[in-house]
Amino acid sequence: MPGISGRRRTKVKGVQFTIMVVGASGTGRTTFVNTLCESDVLQHKVIDEPENAHQETAIRIKPANVELEEDGIRIALTVVDTPGFGDNIDNEAGFQEIMTHLERQYDDILAEQSRIKRNPRFRDNRVHALLYFIPPTGHSLREMDIELMRRLSPRVNVIPVIGKADSLTPTELKMFKKRIMEDIEHYDIPIYNFPYDEEEDDEESIADNMELRAMLPFAVVGSEEEVEVDGELVRARVYPWGLVEVDNPNHSDFVRLRAAILGSHLNDLKTLTEDVLYETYRTEKLSRSVETSPGGNRDSVIHPDQLATQSVRIKEEQLRREEEKLREVELRVQREINEKRQELMAKEAALRNLETRINSQSQSQSNTSF
């Protein structure tokens, strides 16, 4: 019976889930991911040479895979890190890369779904949740934060997170969260806010969602080090004035956030991505290509197979263009070498001429000197 074997396959392979973390370096992104996965999934930024510090780096989008277990359910988690984002003076290019990555996953699945013969091992790489790291300034959102979250929200579930939250006192944190949420409402930023339906959902899930919504943005503290507290090993940060425990809900929202995105709300995030965000993108893209098709014949239906081969064709075109460029460069270099060789030969001939002339002149001179 297909139903049971399908379920068994999921338990063995694990539920596929993809999250992306975005934020300038130093906001605690890498530590958070490693804390979440309980292992060194991501490498910290290492700057050995001082000469590298000032160099503007391009953003590198790096996915990493890890197997987790949450509440007895195995999860095949893909974490997409965005090191290099926000570090440059002009970060527009870095931001475009992130958008391109998100949209490319949608493009791939759109093409795949339109194929006549589909690939059974096709990997769905759509990002189900994007954690946006806000630095703990204590004021409100910066212009950059507002712009970025607003532009990202139509393509992915954005969950705002305050990184390195242990630099704020409880009062400061409360006011900071309040102001951020006021900004989010004022600027109409459609973040993922644990939606619930008052009429449809049961009381327990409504209460759960309301609680999570009130915690936004999540104030997290991460640590990859363990310290002994009361005979137990806990993940914490050690300061001269005290100890911040990562898993202590009084010190950080980390545990609650993890339980939500990897547990209770994992399916909701996936469903929203697949049924709403992807569908919106799909509609936009298809209506765009219909409008721009030559002849503008609105009645013609786009052959589904064309879309699949289109992306393949685009990639082939790119390769071909690059090969052509390389060949052009080769030819040009060859030509230059030939020219230089000819010049050299001409110069040698001229020198030889000069030599013979001098020789003959000196000879005739010695002849006439008598």
Place this chain on the structure above:
Amino acid sequence: MTEEIRAQSYVGFDSITQQIEHKLLKRGFQFNVIVVGPTGLGKSTLINTIFASHLIDSKGRFVADEPVRQTTEIQAASHVIVENGVKLRLNIVDTPGYGDQINNEGCWDPIIKYIKDQHSAYLRKELTAMRDRYIQDTRIHCCLFFISPTGHSLRPIDVIVMKKLSEVVNVVPVVAKSDSLTPDEREKFKAKIRDELAYHNIRLYPFDTDEDEEEEVQLNESIRQIIPFAVVGSENGVIIDGKSVRGRKNRWGVVNVEDPNHCEFVHLRNFLTRTHLQDLIETTAQIHYEAFRSKQLLALKEGVQRPAGGATQQ
């Protein structure tokens, strides 16, 4: 070198130091500070902590209705603080945070311009035929540069801005909100920053001159070992061991701003006010202002000479 004579009996001109002090106390001292750094690093709070008075308000945005991008109007807030009969006239120039936008190209230009404008204003007053007895000094004596406690290294924008600033003003770098770094992270971060500053040849205050004695050279060297100062600011008092100190209270402990084990605030405060205050004022006049002045005057001279040179060519 002229020979030093010892008078045969006591003359009494050594009282000139008291005469000078008396005059100066009447006139008071002028000290101008500018704070530069990204939003939300506690610039205003730190100034208020250093001078133990509420001098400036934060320039941060605390209300959703307020516009996000501020006009880059850089203005000084003036205050007079009196301590034991000594009058200190303070100008604090708070700059709105830079580096908050997606594209931050050129966001440092208004700051550099402001600093140069103060030199320019002073020069103009100096060159006036009928000039004031005491020229009002708005030249910036010290720039506190705030570095975000990322724990990694300097960002490209930090390197560029610090380099440009160090060419026109005394720069003192500070790691802000350092209570988000553990002692280990802090030391590694500071060492890295020092390496990078050295690599980029960024000239930081204090500068050693030939006039300095052994003691002063050593003091300057010890300052260079601490730079950048890892600080925490607070205008609020917390009770520690029955005493009220300035600090920050968390769920896991209390940060005492004035405890050298918690942060380097005390070192910074003493450096700025108790050991190097006079030197900061003097080096601004003797090094930065002089450099600006000679460039301006040379340019003026060339501007005057060139039309004359054109005439002779005819």
